[in-house]
Amino acid sequence: MSKHYPLHFTLEDGVHVTVNKTGDNIYDFTLTPKHGPERHFTFVDDKPQDEVIASMDFHQLNAVRTFWLEQEDVK
Numbered sequence: 001m002s003k004h005y006p007l008h009f010t011l012e013d014g015v016h017v018t019v020n021k022t023g024d025n026i027y028d029f030t031l032t033p034k035h036g037p038e039r040h041f042t043f044v045d046d047k048p049q050d051e052v053i054a055s056m057d058f059h060q061l062n063a064v065r066t067f068w069l070e071q072e073d074v075k
Helices: 049-054 058-074
Strands: 007-010 016-023 026-032 039-044
Touching: 007 058, 016 058, 026 058, 039 058
Parallel strands: none
Antiparallel strands: 007 016, 016 026, 026 039
């Protein structure tokens, strides 16, 4: 089963996340908090998890972890 993009979900703290697949293992994330500016980052899902985690802030990490869980639901 494949996912249809963009994916949308909301984190526990109310931040809305939109994920677009832009290439093989490349995902663009948009984080939209209730208050404050929208934030964007690109996640490349072919790097070791430790390296990915070390380079992210709390909201980015929370979004990627939720994304990984969403991906596991597909398998």
